[in-house]
Amino acid sequence: MYDVVLLSLASGAPAGSEACGIGGSCCGGADHQGAEQVTDRSCAEPGTRVPVLACGDTLTAAGARVEYVTARSDAEIDEVLARLDGPPREDGLTWPDTESKTRVIIAAASDAQIRAVVRRMVRRFAPPPSKRPADLATARTVPDLPALGVLPLDPARAGTPDDLVALLGLPREPAAVAAAVLGDRIRRFDLLRTDAGSVTLDGTLLAGKGEDGKPLPWRGRVQVDDAVLSDGEEGILACAVGNAGGYAQLDGIPLLSGADPGDGTVEVAVAVPVLTKARFRRSRLRIEVRRARGRAASVQPRDGEVQFEDDGVAGTLNRKRSWWTEAGAWAAYVS
Structure with a gap:
């Protein structure tokens, strides 16, 4: 026994x-x-x-x-x-x-x-x-x-x-x-695993917020393998780095579309405010969500610190952070 x-x-x-x-x-x-x-x-x-x-x-x-x-x-x-x-x-x-x-x-x-x-x-x-x-x-x-x-x-x-x-x-x-x-x-x-010596089981959400709790745009380079989701020149409302899918949305903004903790990849989503101009109409602000999957991801803030939550833990990030997938590395007993 x-x-x-x-x-x-x-x-x-x-x-x-x-x-x-x-x-x-x-x-x-x-x-x-x-x-x-x-x-x-x-x-x-x-x-x-x-x-x-x-x-x-x-x-x-x-x-x-x-x-x-x-x-x-x-x-x-x-x-x-x-x-x-x-x-x-x-x-x-x-x-x-x-x-x-x-x-x-x-x-x-x-x-x-x-x-x-x-x-x-x-x-x-x-x-x-x-x-x-x-x-x-x-x-x-x-x-x-x-x-x-x-x-x-x-x-x-x-x-x-x-x-x-x-x-x-x-x-x-x-x-x-x-x-x-x-x-x-x-x-x-x-x-x-991360280059900071930590691990992530569910995911990480990077989103700046003001005193009123509303999202504040921040700038940073976001990359998944060879795909660049943001080059650091535009404002980002939120960036989700997902393994299990817990950070699927932020304030109604859909982020991760199907993070799977058993597929050997990390899913990353970036929400970017885009001003749309139309002839004879007022300009309109819409949220564009870009997604990519890969084995590794990185986020490099460009201006100061960015607030984040990682597996429920709050912190701030002011330098480049990388994540990479360890496929099937940990296990749990199931019914």
Whole structure:
């Protein structure tokens, strides 16, 4: 039978934290660094106690050995992921154990927390370029990552357009998640790696906004493989870089038309305001949406900072950012 770790990330992480997939501490600041793992089921985070324990009870009833861990730092996430390590390789690399009897469930209050764990997994198993092994697929920089269970903890997001669990077709009820993790069905998904050292599971939306919340045009060069969607000379209302399709629109503007997390490509959409002049009529402003698919994409802001949201995490971008597709790199247990 399996050993199952129900991994929660402590609440209160700042927006720039590693728990959100960017950098810093995982769980609420430096005062939490080095805190002990929570392995006592009575110490689960108050807001997540019911679904986590319900899932754990179902696992225990099925004969699994269950451990409850609340991680408060990146190091504590890494300690859990270390249980998925394979035997030592001759080349010194750490590779996943395909025969492991340990399974990990992320009890996630947000998409950012799922990404935080996948990001640490990528960092753990991705070989440095100088030690690229011959058995790594040509179009990949990481091996097949171990499958994860995902237990969503925010019922309010169920069925919303940006609900990653729904977009990926994953089970969401505690009993269903437990059954999937104890089964043998997994589904592999693409992930996007970035030159900033992060990963993206759903997508990124770059859109400047004023104090009134309305979109403000910004300029930048947007490219997908060899296709240039914007050369940096015109205003852009929004740019979506999509893997799973959660950023399909912004304020009624249709962006991504069909991002697929299993097709090995990234879809990019750019919304550009265009002034249309007609004879004997007043000029009219329309929104032109340009789309392209490819293996890699880049955005280079031209004037200052651009606001963005990546897997639900807000930030600003003031330099070139590149994304590339790792086809089928991560996986989740499915019903």
